[in-house]
Amino acid sequence: MTQNLPIPLSDLQPGDQGEVVQVQAQGPIRQRLLEMGFIRGVRLRVEKLAPLGDPMELVIKGYHLSLRRDESACILVHRVA
């Protein structure tokens, strides 16, 4: 794991991997993201962006999930090489 500063998940490119640091969203979105597995230390991989550039598809805990930029920008991750 790299020790650089955490970046928003929305900054990762397709093919990049990351490790969740923190969910910054508040309210119901926060709870939903936690339930879907965005827990400290969980590995994820960005699969692709939708044809129009948003939302993004990622793999977390072995399943595929899509998130809008609005949501992925609230999740801080460490890029994993």
Added chain:
Amino acid sequence: MSLTIALAGNPNCGKTTLFNALTGARHHVGNWPGVTVERRSGSFEQDGLTLEVVDLPGTYSLAARSADERVAAQFLASPEVELVLNVLDASNLERNLYLSTQLLELGKPVAFVLNMVDDAENRGIHIDVAALETLLGGPVIPTVGNREQGIPELKTLLAAMARGESNRCRRITVDYGHDIEGELAKLETEICRDEKLEAAMPPRWLALQLLENSAEAKRRVAESHASEAISAQLAKSFAFLEPHLGADGATLIAERRYGFAHGLVKEVASAADERKTPTARLDALLTHRWLGIPIFLGILALVYSLSFVIGKIPQDWIAEGFKALSDFAGARLPAGELTSLLVDGVIPGVSAVIVFVPVIMILMGCIAFLEDTGYMARAAFIMDRLMHVMGLHGKSFIPLIMGSGCNVPAIQAARTIESPQDRLITILVTPLVSCSARLQVFIVIAGTFFTPFKAALAIIGMHFLGLGLAVLMGRMLRSALFSGPSSPFVMELPPYRLPVLKATLIHMWEKGSVFLTRAGTTIFAGATLIWFLSRYPGIANREWTAQYQDQRQAVQALNLSAGETEDRLKALELAHESRIVNTSLAARLGQKASPLLQPILDPDHKRPEAWKDVIALTAGFVAKEIVVSTMAVIHQASDEPKVGERLSPLQVALRDNSGLSPLTALAFMVFTLIYTPCLGTIAMIRREAGSWGWAGFTIAYGLALGWGLAWITVVAGRALGFA
């Protein structure tokens, strides 16, 4: 003796397939009280016991934020539920177990189904069922729901549990660690001060929800007499945990639950193969950067033609069949009120209901197919950016497009949208999309007043106007009704699966029968009311009826050729009906109401007959295509063109006698596009939005918006020099 089993699980875990396999075709579909969340229940018999199964909406959690989750959480906590059956997707065990950690807190016996074990095996995931049983503290049955594997074993187990013969349930809950458990215990003590609160659900479960900062749990506590003590303890717990463990309660609890699930999966299951799954290979094509959209549009075109081109064939049969029936009855029965009620009221009313069924069944079948394969989520993924700009959800795209065929099934199709806000907005704006029935009105009017080229432009313009308004209203309604940010788009892209034909057929049947029973009565009642308004008092005038009969006999006595006789009789019938309709209650209403429409349909006060438009538009409440047939009656001119002529007699009459100008005709088209949804749509809005209020709102805003835009059309047109 009977026992109620609640079927709980994540979306896409094969719960509904399992429900169908357990209960066969014997089930009942309705809504949960107060919400438009589908409630399916059914039963099966095993070893002399009747076991009731209630299929809960698929949820990822019981946090009770969405309507789906609230319904599930409330029902699971109710004393009615004696046994919980948790369906787990074997190939996605860890995330599925998150819900299980909550179900285990409910204090009820939980049995587990490890579903789709074949998929898991194919991905190289082998699960040790015995070890899973031990760790979950409840019986686990592996199944393949779509091939009915494991169903007999499951039934046997459920019956044994119902008789209390199975002692395989031990109470297991997640260990949240020393600090959290300590705070939970303190909260429980405070909760137990209120016996009612204690009885409603396990205190530990309520305490957990409080630590998670659940608004629903706080509301519950606020109603209690112990609320002050509980809130004080909660504040203390937060103050202790957050600095101590470095995160808020919601994060800590979710972490511990996932910790439990992760540890369990590591213990009982082997890791999945790294090789590419069939889903990944399909997605490389179906959500491809360049090919994704064309493929989606192709699939959409296919669904559209299946529903509205193929579906039109049985629809035409039904319409023609009822027309023949009504002609037959009309010819055999003596002219009079009862005959008219039957011929012009009841038969067309029943026809207006049944005519929707083929389209509804085909479109719902297609949508169920897309949903069950997993493609629907991809469609939403592909279109979300565009729809998000419009204030809607990716899944709103399909209803809006299908609306251009018919609004009724389009509104039903909005069921696929999970977020209630997005769904409501989609339902409310879909009626603005011009449907094929409105097209018939546009063709008649535009064909009368414009050259063929301009007519085509005007008709296409109406379709774009409808779509544009849907987008605009979507944005406005979003900001007016829901002040907060739009609902989060956190959507699973489930693996592709081959749907079970039986499930699709059951689904089609359900949608068709629900429409007939729920919406059908509204449509039928409305059609009869419009019949009454447009036929009375003339239909009861015996003198007119006698005159009509005499005229018919006179024509028949002339011994003309068969064709000539028929033409003359038709003309007589039209004249008779015209006399009745033009003196009816609807006509009086039209005359009273015409000043309201005068600025748009008669801006120069030169059309003494503008009230006739009002009758036609009133009849259009039943179904838009009726606007044309009503005009034919009012203007006493057939809407079928004679051989070799471009315009039908109705169109000639409209052009020469109605006083409409091209500009007011255009305003009429704009008004027809927007003014109100047809009865079928209104009935469907009521059903899908869950209240008459929203149906009324749709009519009201349609009338206001339609009037406003038609008025702008007239004013702007005149300013630009058009007449």
